[in-house]
Amino acid sequence: MDPAPPPPEEGEGEEHLDPVLWLDIPEHPEGGISPVTVSPSLPLEQQIHAAARHGQTAKVHALLGERAAPDQAELLRARVKSQGEETTPLIAAARYGHQKTVQLLLSRFRPDLETTGTVKFGHYAIEGASALWAAAGAGHMAVVQALIQAGADINHMTKIRSTPLRAACFEGRLDIVQLLMQHGADLHLANEFNNTCLMIASFKGHLDVVRFLLDKGADPNVAAKCGETALHFAAEVGHVAVVQALLMAGAHILKNGHDMTPLISAAERCQAEIVEYMISRPEVSKLERIDALELLGASFANDRENYDIRRSFQYLLQAMQERWSDLDNVICKRVCPSIPAYDDRVECEAPEDLIAIEADDHALHMESLAIRERILGSDNPEVPHPVIFRGAVFADSAQFDKCLQLWFHALRLRRQNCANVARDLLRFAQVFSQIVHVGLTVEFDQLLEVISACQGEMKRNLLESEPSEDAWEELESNMNTFLYFLVIYGKTRKATSETDHFRLMKLVYAAVELKPLNRRGQTLLHLAVHSETPVDEFHTNALIQFPCSSTTKLLIEAGADVGAMDAQRNTPLHCIVTYQRVVNDFITLHTIITVLVGSGAHTDVVNLEGKTPLQAATTGVAEIILKGQARLTLKCLAAQSVKKHRLTYQGQVPEALETFIELHGP
Template structure:
């Protein structure tokens, strides 16, 4: 008991010392340390303390928060030298940084006085984080030239890159810090290093519209290189509607006529469908400039691609006269621009789908659902071709279908089938971290599918549902689609989807069961869907749903005497008498189930050949998982 009290007292003191350092309470910290045994100083001062998403030592958190007095006090403690290279976990601008040192924190937060103090005490100026970010990179991110200069003067290596091969020069160019870029170039930073994605500092500067930095880098002999998806700095600037950068780059001697035309066309096309920089006036202006350039001798004839239904079967203008004919036709300019973007960027470019989705959203807002569906289904194919995650796209379709059903517009079965097919592919091969969200979206789609009238191609849709069920994907807590469907705790997206999706949902549960969902599947707590539905806390006001789901599960073969991880049957787990009563009136117990419960109840051995191996899972389902179960009584 004394040892426990001592441990608790030490833990409390460690926490108070950390909080004093975190909050800059130098006098409080001095008093706490003055009354603590000197032998315990290393434990108090160098231990990492968890603080929400951060995990820091007192020195680390004091440096992070800019408390120079606390930092100086900790560094001056002769009794227990603090660890200058202690690594911890801190938060910066919403990002969690692992492996950060006090110097990295001070540099990233912009505290020059603490940076100077730590470096002069011997801190390693090149000590990286887990992602290989150095203190110099942290200072470059915020554009602190004073800190950058000091670190370089004291040995910081301007050539070190992070795990993505992203250099200090790149981050300074990306953030638009011209003075830092100029200093790094003067210190010998190489402007032609390429990150793993193929981008250079020039590319980052161009696509973010930092014209001054673009000029500086070109003056430093930066080469014009394409990144991994074929985007040059010129095309990147045009795609992001950076008109000043485009105007400057197309006048450079290395820019050929075709490159100039492509850039002007892409710039104009991007203005026509950019959510943040939308301008039809600018769109037409740059498209006209491009067409004029095409018309000069020798002419550069355009080679239009095939007409796509998604773009209203639009065929590109090939002459100045054609273009001027649609000057005042907003829809034609929108579609013309989408066609141009796809021709120049190519169908596999990950930047291509965003404006397509935006234009579709505009149609949806004006209730032009058929036009929206054509564009969004095309964007879905483009994102799949570019191997991009589809989580947001799939949810967007569930929201759109919810909106259509809510206002009485029929959802085309073909559109539902294409969306379910994409959902199936994403569950098969998509990112694991998106699986829970994709399962929920899939469930929303199934609920919406149940609201559709019978269709000629209904068998195709049922085959898709069957394949989804057979895939048997589960959430992190082990819930199947059927578990989610019968749970009142299943979240529903707030945007349109909530108008048609509510859980538990009896019709969707019946659909899943008809397509082969296992009524006896267990989640991470070994709850079957029957255990989940009996926990429904609206058994009176929504009795029909409760009754329908229980009946459907039992008719599909659910075992009412299967036990969960707490050894409870569904009836025993029910918090209300209503669900228990429904169970008792509906269920029939087989002799085989009674025998399995008896084996579990009395803890009889059954895994060593006493029964056929095929029956072992059956007995385990009824409670035989290693310990005797309570007597079932009347179940």
């Protein structure tokens, strides 16, 4: 949440810019602000906001001062959208640290201090932020002081229940933390995830803030909703001094919601310094030391950011030596079923077994994956990540069978735990595309499994009562990926039996029955026939492109509605006639138009622009094909006349006929 550099300082450039103001200032690549002038003919609230946001105090005074009090109050309440933020003049001035502008607003115009807006810090958009929260989060001490003196609510929470104190803790501003607490800030208030100020300061590694909060009575053993304590947050990112401070203050080594202690969390994240410190403490048992060392070694063997096979072996050997340190009481490993994806690897039981595979990196990789799953459990969400990484390494060296074994294991683990698998499914589309592109074969049962998973993901997406932006993106990703799989199937269908084709069609039918729509109101069929349907660029676009005639036929065979309209009332027929590659891909264009019309698509349906597919066609070739397929019926002509002459028909004809007439005019 590191804020970008602030706009120009208080009053800078005022004499040169009057009467022109700045508004909606685009950011430099470095995160700064470039000066763009705008006309004073813009709405007054935008002019005031721009002046406040950029510290143009005199302009703020001039623009507001000549207005009546009721108008001033309304202008100061107005939220203006700019660069992902939506703020009032006071919040904007506070966010960017313009003390004089804030002082003017507070002393001369007295705006509502608790009005909230949306402010951005890096990639984070904070909704429901007050001026005090914005100033505290951006580290503007003088502005924070001014707002407190004016009577701002010291504990005013954002939409997700974050307080100004929490914002200051995130930034590590001890001076602001102290000031807020002197004026009554409650350090015990947690956000909606029950994440406390101490937790965020520990996670960010702000040792001075952590110590201050502990001195003021912060409880180090409070757990967030995920079960993690401040000790977890510090340990998993490697803040040794913070871990030491928390333990000295009485922090207990507790388990989170996935049965992971701070020690295990640190080991899973390859935080060797934390592990070595914590295993030296008397409250850590011998078995806990062994588990932590084994997990640390196993994680080094398959971590994308921290891969180190030599350190992996060293820690695995240290753990094994701990197991055998007392020959009268050897601590044997818990026996677990072997996992085919890990080559059915049976873990080493003695130091000599481990030493025997020291030079065999592959054996150490598989040994380590087995160790991680044994210690963490198959239901732990951290287990699949290294499995996917190791599979990707195999894919990069064209060892596709081994890659797929690992990725399917990871997919099944994630689905078993009800995790979002949209990215996993796209990864399969990428590797399948690569396999087919180099002339190899995708096994039908593997393709069927990911198609089934993708259909299940779309079903889950559609159960969202109020889809968020992320939920929409996930649904659209899954819709696109589902189509990628159907294109891949079309490339390999000749080798498929009728029985297998029937199995696949059951899944396609189930997907069509879900009636998924993207944000543009497009169905799977719209996407299959549209040249603008996005295709992933990593291997996938070497094999897949849209429109795709084989995918179109599959969807229609499964019952897709050829007359479905998107948000612009475009049918699939409207989409295909805009295809431009008519010379190089004439067969696709001809096939899809023919199949759509042959399956009942109306050639006289109009979109929101009042255009039929023929009128929407962008090439003469599409027009010729369409004219050759057009079959206007008397019923269509009658419906056109009703729409053309704006005759009343609702409630006077059967409902089915009402729907039919609607097709023929906006």
